[in-house]
Amino acid sequence: MGDKINRRTFLGMTAAGAAGLILGDFIGKEQQHELGTPVTKQEAAADGKAETLPFYGTHQAGVITPQQNFANVAAFDITIDDRQQLQQLFKTWTEMAATLMEGKPLAAEPQDGKFPPIDTGEQIGLSTGKLTLTFAVGSTLFEKEGKDRFGLRSRKPQGLTEMPIFHKDSLQDQLTHGDIVVQACSDDPMICFHAIRNLAKAARGVAHLRWQQTGQLGIKSDGTKRNLFGFKDGTNNPALNDEAFMKNNVWIESADGTPWLEGGTYMVVRRINMRIETWDQQPFSNQEEIIGRQKVSGAPMDGKNEFDQPNFASDSKGDTTALDSHIRLSNPRDGEKSERERILRRGYNFMENLDSVGRMNAGLLFVCFNRNLQTQFESIQKRLTNPKMPDQMLSYTTTTGGGYFAVLPGVVSKDNYLGQNLFS
Ligand SMILES: C=CC1=C(C)c2cc3[nH]c(cc4nc(cc5[nH]c(cc1n2)c(C)c5CCC(=O)O)C(CCC(=O)O)=C4C)c(C)c3C=C
Numbered sequence: 001m002g003d004k005i006n007r008r009t010f011l012g013m014t015a016a017g018a019a020g021l022i023l024g025d026f027i028g029k030e031q032q033h034e035l036g037t038p039v040t041k042q043e044a045a046a047d048g049k050a051e052t053l054p055f056y057g058t059h060q061a062g063v064i065t066p067q068q069n070f071a072n073v074a075a076f077d078i079t080i081d082d083r084q085q086l087q088q089l090f091k092t093w094t095e096m097a098a099t100l101m102e103g104k105p106l107a108a109e110p111q112d113g114k115f116p117p118i119d120t121g122e123q124i125g126l127s128t129g130k131l132t133l134t135f136a137v138g139s140t141l142f143e144k145e146g147k148d149r150f151g152l153r154s155r156k157p158q159g160l161t162e163m164p165i166f167h168k169d170s171l172q173d174q175l176t177h178g179d180i181v182v183q184a185c186s187d188d189p190m191i192c193f194h195a196i197r198n199l200a201k202a203a204r205g206v207a208h209l210r211w212q213q214t215g216q217l218g219i220k221s222d223g224t225k226r227n228l229f230g231f232k233d234g235t236n237n238p239a240l241n242d243e244a245f246m247k248n249n250v251w252i253e254s255a256d257g258t259p260w261l262e263g264g265t266y267m268v269v270r271r272i273n274m275r276i277e278t279w280d281q282q283p284f285s286n287q288e289e290i291i292g293r294q295k296v297s298g299a300p301m302d303g304k305n306e307f308d309q310p311n312f313a314s315d316s317k318g319d320t321t322a323l324d325s326h327i328r329l330s331n332p333r334d335g336e337k338s339e340r341e342r343i344l345r346r347g348y349n350f351m352e353n354l355d356s357v358g359r360m361n362a363g364l365l366f367v368c369f370n371r372n373l374q375t376q377f378e379s380i381q382k383r384l385t386n387p388k389m390p391d392q393m394l395s396y397t398t399t400t401g402g403g404y405f406a407v408l409p410g411v412v413s414k415d416n417y418l419g420q421n422l423f424s
Pocket residue numbers: 227229231232233234235236237270272273274291293326327330331343363364366377380381384397
């Protein structure tokens with residue numbers, strides 16, 4: 001191909017294939033020398049100052065990356081049944097993701113006036129805001145309605161089911177599940193949108209958007225960010241540099257039974273509506289009892305400072321920290337089992353227009369990563385939603401969407417692509 005792609009060739013290809021070629025063509029020649037320089041970028045990223053984060057690595061970015069202020073999580077459904085086209089989509093998205101995270105345009109300017117722009121352009125002049133793009137696959141990619149769509153059925157991780165309906169869930173089909181999910185995070189919401197929009201555009205004819213959910217954190221705050229109930233959220237999350245924790249509780253290993261997924265992890269997304277108006281009528285002390293922490297400091301009920309550890313053993317009846325408080329049910333702190341269950345949370349607040357009956361349509365876009373969906377997330381979730389002693393917070397929340405996804409291993413070099421081992 002020359003510097004331009006002729007119209008007949010363009011129309012003769014799938015959208016994804018075309019995008020792949022376009023990337024390989026326009027961007028490849030002009031910018032490839034700038035892509036794939038992970039070592040120096042990783043060093044820069046480590047001190048937290050770099051504006052761009054590395055795409056290449058054993059694990060995908062966006063899991064143990066310090067949280068950026070904004071997120072846009074988008075689920076796609078594949079609309080074709082051809083394995084090669086699916087593979088091509090992953091190749092195209094790999095090149096695009098590397099380019100977007102580098103902060104490079106998806107097309108050289110000026111673009112060919114005869115065609116729609118390859119890069120939609122709203123990011124021009126903006127910093128990437130530490131953009132990360134994280135790709136994960138749902139169980140329906142392997143098998144849908146009994147059909148082995150892409151010859152991948154035998155590759156399905158045993159634990160990767162569709163997200164079950166838990167007690168009190170009110171899942172809406174158009175907000176739930178999906179064949180592929182992409183999490184875009186950045187300190188600029190326009191950058192997240194631009195990334196998802198252009199990935200969707202390149203996938204036209206091969207995959208379409210099923211749902212999309214934005215989220216954000218308070219921007220200029222030191223320390224742990226707050227959720228919309230007004231509490232610090234993330235206090236007892238593991239430290240992001242705790243390598244032993246990530247190895248034991250987050251990253252999937254070959255021995256877990258799905259060798260192609262080594263270096264990946266499982267992602268849980270739950271779109272949790274919070275009944276803001278009802279919550280706001282609860283007395284201050286009730287709110288603290290429900291969460292199991294002090295509202296302003298974030299300290300446990302029996303502590304003084306945010307990072308003090310509660311002592312549930314000396315409060316067996318729940319006089320100080322209620323037995324059905326959120327933190328006590330989430331983490332009863334009863335030894336080995338509780339440690340093995342621990343997950344890495346990475347959620348965002350969402351604030352949208354009013355719902356159909358005039359209530360605030362707001363809540364938590366709960367995201368967590370774990371190595372085993374059943375023994376970690378589900379084990380915690382089942383305690384929180386146990387009808388015999390549910391989490392008190394359940395009276396103020398309704399989960400309307402989300403899903404279970406397997407986060408693909410990282411792409412180690414420019415010669416590789418997302419999900420490559422899945423197809424080999
Ligand atoms: C199944 C997992 C969880 C869901 C779903 C969930 C929803 C949810 N959480 C809050 C607010 C807080 N959660 C906090 C702690 C916390 N939450 C979970 C799990 C789920 N939360 C865990 C494992 C923990 C850690 C418990 C511990 O180890 O002590 C806190 C306290 C501060 C903190 O440690 O982060 C708050 C506050 C909301 C509002 C919510 C749904 C809307």
